[in-house]
Structures are given as structure tokens and as C-alpha cells.
Amino acid sequence: MADLPTRPAGAREQAFANVCTQASTPLPAWKRLAQGGTPINCMGLSFPNRLGIAAGFDRTGKLGRRAGNLGFGAIELGSWTRESWPENHPVQCCDAVLDARLGIRLAATTPGSPDHETRQLVRLVERAWLTADYLTLAPDWLQQFVPFQQLHTNLSRLQEAQQKLENQTRKFCPIVFKLRVKPGNQDACNLVPYLASQGVDGILVSFDFGKPVTDVHYRQWQDPGLQATTCRTIEACRRHIKGSSALLTNGGVLSRQNYLDRLSAGADLVQLHNALVFEGPDIGWKLSQ
Template identity: 40%
Template structure:
């Protein structure tokens, strides 16, 4: 049984590498003008509101070149402090977000150094609070520790901005599931002055065909939009909202934007529909 499971994991990783290679090749060969639908969020200008979620391009092989496919931004990672040296650099029009995993047991100073190392490369920085390894940080008894960590990283980002002469927004990614919308954590991010919140409406990997079909239910899409509306009401107009999970069509994209998200990320749709998905979603907007 263990060998079968290992074989399944290896096959899944192979498919993921092939999909990433296909996207890289499509970006190199793109000859048509990429769709344009400009939007401003987090103090940044994005050519389109559609981006690629973390996990598809962990180390930046595609990176900023995603802009030639119609994506306004791409989020690389999630990375942990020991993995930062493997991050690749690229040129292109897509804004680049870097996703940093917050893992318990790592000294706060290590995260400060990671933030300083990533700051020059990033257009925005995302703190990942949905990885299974960070679950202990979300326990009620760890709330004071989490608050101190987030506050110190926010202050570190402010210092980097002042010293570097530019602003690199700081955001955080929260899991937002049916019946479990973390309004208390969203309020904490708001009160700490975070620039953005990324709501992840999907339970996470592995991304299966069954779950992909599940998101085609209009009621499931409506539930995600309702969550965005509640988060928008809580966070107010200053804090940008991003939404990821289940976006497969132009209608899904527009519904999330109408609900209050400024930016939307895709992952499963890119895997299932290929690198032309951005053009299809945006041209039907």
C-alpha cells in the first residue's frame, strides 16, 4: 500500500512539472498581445486582476513571464526560510508575489531575515497561514504568540520599506471554509495594518477531479462570494482582498470581483484548462 501511495505522489509531481513546463513554453512562444484589464490593489498596478496561486510555480521558473499569458501577477512558493536560495529570477510584466510559510519552532529572527532576503525580489510578500505545518500557530492558546509574530513581521516590513525607498505590501493567506470563516484572524490582520488578505476557499491539496467538478455547483460558488462580502465588510476599503479556490470561468472571476475581491487567483483551472485559461476568462469579461 505504501508503495502504491508513493507511486501516486510521484506521478502527481511529474504531472505538475509537465504542466509548469507547458506554461513556460507557452510564455516563451506567446505572439498575441496579452489581455489588458488594469486594476490597482495594495498600492500596485496589475495589468489584469487574474493571477496564479502559490504552488503552481514554487521556485519561479515561470515567474514574471506569466504576464505574456494574460496573468497580472503570480505568487511563487510557498517557501520556507531554508529554501530561499532556490528562488529563480525572471523578467516580464506580471507582478511577483512571494509566499513565505510560517512554521512553528523557527526563531522569529529567522523569519525577519527571510523577509529581508525576499523583499528586494518581490512586488508583494504573502505570509502563508494555511499550510498544515502552521496549524499549531492557529490554536487558541497560541494566539498571543501569533499576534506578536505577525506584528513584528509587519514592523520589519515597514523598516525595509523605509530603508529601501519603496513599498512592498505585506499580506496573509487564511483558510476560509464553509461554516469556518476566520473573522477573528481577519480582524487581527486589519488591526495590525496588513495591506491585504488572501481568502483560500478550498480545503487544499491534493487537487482532485472530483473537487474540480464540485466547484462547478453555483451554490458552492455563491458561498465563496458570500464569504468575500463578509470579509469586505469586516476589513473595510483600505485592505485589499484576494480570492482563490474554484475559479474556473469568466463568470466565476467576475462574481468574486463583484463580491469585493480586487484580485483573483487560479490554480486548478490552470492545471485543467492549460495556459490559455487567462485569455479565455478575461476576453469574456
Template identity: 35%
Template structure:
């Protein structure tokens, strides 16, 4: 069993590397203009509402050049304090907004995490506190909620202080798991209380990615569940917390449904690996035709 798991992990890593290499090559090829669907979210202008999820371009090799593929933003990471030295200076030759996804590692102090956020602030258009990774799992236990609150409060203060002292404002977003019958309503209320700018709802259970899970997301029932979760979150958050959605988006219909359910920005990952670097152009063009 362990050997099968190791082979699957190796296969996923190779597929990921190939998909990123293809995206980087495609971003340098002069091509037809990407469909223009600019949106304003969290006081930022995005070339389109469709972006790349964290995990695809972890260290920023593609960076802002993702706009050449039709993406309005590219979220790099997820990164921990030890990963910051490997972070590329993201390419500035594109117009895609750059998000930096940072792990809230339960093993680190508020001071260590604050230093990581200060470093990332200098390069990011928006920052994401990742609360769905294995290192943050201990903080999701109800007994650890007081510590989670303290850490989120400290990071919110850190970002706010940087925004006041800098020449620009970098919004702060939290990434939360949003599974069937488990929308993160209680944590969303905490984000509202602390003054976060956005909530990224992750509708997929996470790695390891499998072909069966990719096929499962093609079912209308699966897509409808994700939209219902977004609708619940939207009713709670209103316009006080920008909603983002990731997990299972493969078609223009999926994209449109998430936007209509309340998401202002939508991310893709696995579909980009399966369908290739021109995915965004196809989804946005078909969505424009429908609109």
C-alpha cells in the same frame, strides 16, 4: 491505502510539472495580445486582476513572464527558510507582478522568519504570510494566538522597516483559510489592527487535489458560498484591507462573481493545470465581452 496515496501524490506532482513546463514554453511564443484589464491594488499597478496562486511556480521558473499568458501577477512559493537558496532570480522580461508566499513555520523563531522576509523583500512586489500550511497549523490553535500575534507583529515591523529603508514599498498580505461557515473574521480584525495591506482568502480545503473536488467547484452552490465569505470579509475590512480570493475559479463567470463580491485580485491554480496555459486569455476575454 498508503500505496494509493503515494501514487496519487506522484501523479499530482507529474501533472504539476507538465503544466509548468507547458506554461513556460507558451510564455515564449509570440501570440495575440492579452486582454488589458489593469487594476491598482495595494498601491501597485497590476496588468490584470487574475493571477497564478502559490504552488504552481514554486521557485520562480516562470516568474514575471506569466504576463505573456495574460496573468497580472504570479505568486511563487510557498517557501520556508531552507527553500530560499532554491529561489530563482525571477525572469524580468515580463510585466506580471511577483508575489512571494512564505510559510509561517511554528518551529522557527521570529528572528529566523524575519531574515527570510528580508531576503524575499528584495525580489517581491508583495509578500504573503502563509497561514494555511501544515507547519503553521499549531499557531492557529486559540491557545497559541498570543504567539501568532507576536510573530505577525514582528513580520509587519520587518516589512515596514525594509520599506522605509528601501526605494520602494512592498505590501504585506496574509493567506487565511475561509471555509463554509468559517470566514476568518477574527483574524481579519487582527490584520487590520496590525496594519497589513491585504488578506488572501483560500476557499478550498487544500491538498490533495482531486478530480471530484474540481468537479464540485462547478456547482453554483459552491461558488455562491465563496462569494458570501468574501462579502462578509469585505463588510468588515472595507477599503483598509485589500481582498484576494483563491479556490475553485474555473470560468469567466466565477472570476466576475468573486470580483463583484469584493475581491480585488483573484488567483487560479487547479484550473490552470486542467485547462492549459491559455486559461487567463480565455477568462479575461470572455469577462471583457460580458462587461
């Protein structure tokens, strides 16, 4: 692997530009690879494959569904807030070699209180409902020390808003709840059993060293021990999911073996982000085929 920049903020922007260029003119070999794909059903949606791009790489939807031209079965946009809502919404890509599902990560700004944050999220869900194939939320109250009844009440409000929109629009749009986990921490998924028991559509376990993302953090993921610990955490989460909730994960997926290990551990969908920055725009096809 080539030398990595210590602070890859500029590298990320350059990588995103390269990815958009490649997605606009996919290689003939990539089109042939797409013909051998096997779609899977997850959260009531059909995905071309189990590999996706995590939120934060494509913030506005400039790449959007063209992620399918790079071998990805899904892409998660955002985070979108009330203040940072894109002027131009992503549209269906008619020439995509894979029909990538479109997720949107939504975030409240200056939440103030759990109730205030939930009210903001409900309005954002309403606004994104017809654009997204699925939505991802990471409420602050989900991982803060708040009374359980307060947590339960706010989760119920979000689920009630989802059901109301589904009844009004006759469109099904799954909602995924994100849990951030520090890599190496095997006891950080205590909320998984509760969320699964409440019948949420999906649970995203995100292994995150925090920002800024540096070459040091990226190289840490090359440690087989850390990869093994991460897979054990995913296995523990899977054992706690008794219902129909899907298990998604991201963080530290650098190679095809990492991708396969996460699936073997029990993940239904696997996302990456930094590998696109450090490995290049063809990483999707390398991992998914």
C-alpha cells in the same frame, strides 16, 4: 471538459512545462488582447489586471513574470523556505505582453513556537525583499489557538520588520497574510476584522480542500451552490474590511463567470492554480478578457 486524472501530480508537472513553453512564445492573438487591458492599483502597486496565479504552481520562478504573456496580472511564487530557496532568482521579463507583478510566498520550517516562526519569517522577508513586488505569509500562529496577545505581538513584529526594511531600502513591498478556509465554511474568516484593523496590506482568503488535489475536488467546484457560498464568504469578509487592506482570494476559480462573481463579491485580486492544470495555458486570457 476532458477526463481528469485521479492524482494530477504528473499532470501538474506536465501542465507547468506546457505553460512555460506557451509563455516563451505567446500567440499573436494574446498580444492583441494585452493591448485592451486596464491596469488597476492595489496595495500601492499597479497590476495589469486582477487575475493572478496562486503559489504552488510556479515554485521557483521558472515562469515568473512571463505569466504576463498568459494574461495574468500577477504570479505568486513558492512557497520559499530557508532550505528550498531557489539558486536563480526570477528577473524582469523584458518581452512580457503584460507586466505581471511578482509575489513570493514565504514559509518557516519546523516553526516550533510562534516566536521561533516569526523570527524565521522576518529573516525570509529580509532575504526576499528586493526580489518581490509583494510577499505572502501564512504563519501557523495565525490560525491556531494561541493567546491573542501572542498573536498580536508576533504580527506587530512582522509589521515592524517591514517598516524597517522600507526605511532602509526606500522600497515599498506589501505583505499579504493568508487565511486558509475549508470550502463551504461561511464562518471561517473571524480574523479578517482584526487583520484589517491592524492595517495589513492584504488578506488572502484561500478556499482549500487540502492535498492531494483530485478530480473529485475539482469537480466539486462545479456545484453552483458551493460557488455561491464561497462568494457569500467573500462578501462577509469585504464588509469587515473598513480600512485600506486589500482582499485577495483563490480556490475554485474555473471559469470567467467564477472570476467575475469573486470580483462582484468584493475581491480586489483573484488567483487560480488548478485551472491551469485542468483547463490549459490559455485559461488566463479566457478569464481576464
